Amino acid sequence: MNSVVSLRDVKLSFDGAVVLKDISIDIASGEFVYLLGPTGSGKSSLLRLLYADQKPTDGVIKVNGFQVDEIKDKEVPFLRRSLGVIFQDFELLTDRSVEDNLEFVMKATGWKSAAQINQKIDEVLEKVHLSKISRQKMPHQLSGGEQQRVAIARALINNPKVLIADEPTGNLDPKVSRSILQLFKEINSDGTCVIMATHQHSFLRLNPERSIVFEKGSIKDISKKQVQQKLDLNQA
Numbered sequence: 001m002n003s004v005v006s007l008r009d010v011k012l013s014f015d016g017a018v019v020l021k022d023i024s025i026d027i028a029s030g031e032f033v034y035l036l037g038p039t040g041s042g043k044s045s046l047l048r049l050l051y052a053d054q055k056p057t058d059g060v061i062k063v064n065g066f067q068v069d070e071i072k073d074k075e076v077p078f079l080r081r082s083l084g085v086i087f088q089d090f091e092l093l094t095d096r097s098v099e100d101n102l103e104f105v106m107k108a109t110g111w112k113s114a115a116q117i118n119q120k121i122d123e124v125l126e127k128v129h130l131s132k133i134s135r136q137k138m139p140h141q142l143s144g145g146e147q148q149r150v151a152i153a154r155a156l157i158n159n160p161k162v163l164i165a166d167e168p169t170g171n172l173d174p175k176v177s178r179s180i181l182q183l184f185k186e187i188n189s190d191g192t193c194v195i196m197a198t199h200q201h202s203f204l205r206l207n208p209e210r211s212i213v214f215e216k217g218s219i220k221d222i223s224k225k226q227v228q229q230k231l232d233l234n235q236a
């Protein structure tokens with residue numbers, strides 16, 4: 001398997017409280033994977049391990065060729081550049097326009113040419129279906145769905161192999177949530193691996209994909225085929 005993410009016997013505890021016990025997962029390039037499970041079951045913690053925001057208590061974690069469990073501080077920006085990370089609350093810079101939010105990340109990651117920056121901003125806004133929006137708008141002038149699209153555009157800037165989304169529709173109404181799911185499907189069909197933690201089980205019917213279900217520190221890994229079979233049985 002051509003894994004972009006690989007975890008071997010990963011453990012995570014906080015002050016003796018076990019959050020993840022002996023988790024082993026492989027995720028292939030281009031896969032779409034949901035992380036499901038009750039609140040507090042460890043989904044966000046697992047995602048934080050992947051982008052080196054949290055060190056495991058034990059185990060081996062490899063992401064895009066980086067050995068994340070042993071990563072040095074100076075390597076972390078390079079790991080993060082190979083990923084796109086999207087959160088529930090969008091995390092846009094509220095005092096900067098759409099354009100400045102995107103440009104800020106580009107300059108921080110080494111983009112210099114104004115013409116190339118301009119072209120890339122057009123490209124990512126088009127990908128998230130916001131090409132008609134004024135680039136000068138401030139985040140508060142956008143709907144929640146539009147803000148999340150800008151955040152996704154920002155995550156796409158450096159052509160990540162893996163998009164990590166932690167409850168990306170948690171603050172959006174059902175209709176907008178479905179349109180954001182559709183956008184993730186489109187991005188995934190271009191070959192980008194998507195790993196999404198969500199409480200929205202209705203997504204499985206709209207977009208049946210492999211699901212890793214967290215419960216009491218352990219996981220149940222349900223293949224896309226098994227997810228589809230389960231849906232077919234429920235429909236019968």
Ligand SMILES: Nc1ncnc2c1ncn2[C@@H]1O[C@H](COP(=O)(O)OP(=O)(O)OP(=O)(O)O)[C@@H](O)[C@H]1O
Pocket residue numbers: 014019037038039040041042043044045046
């Ligand atoms: N830095 C930390 N220090 C102490 N405990 C933590 C820390 N981070 C997470 N935890 C604990 O780990 C457990 C798992 O939390 P996590 O946020 O990963 O769950 P989750 O499945 O993402 O929940 P939700 O669906 O509500 O987002 C919780 O009990 C939480 O309190």
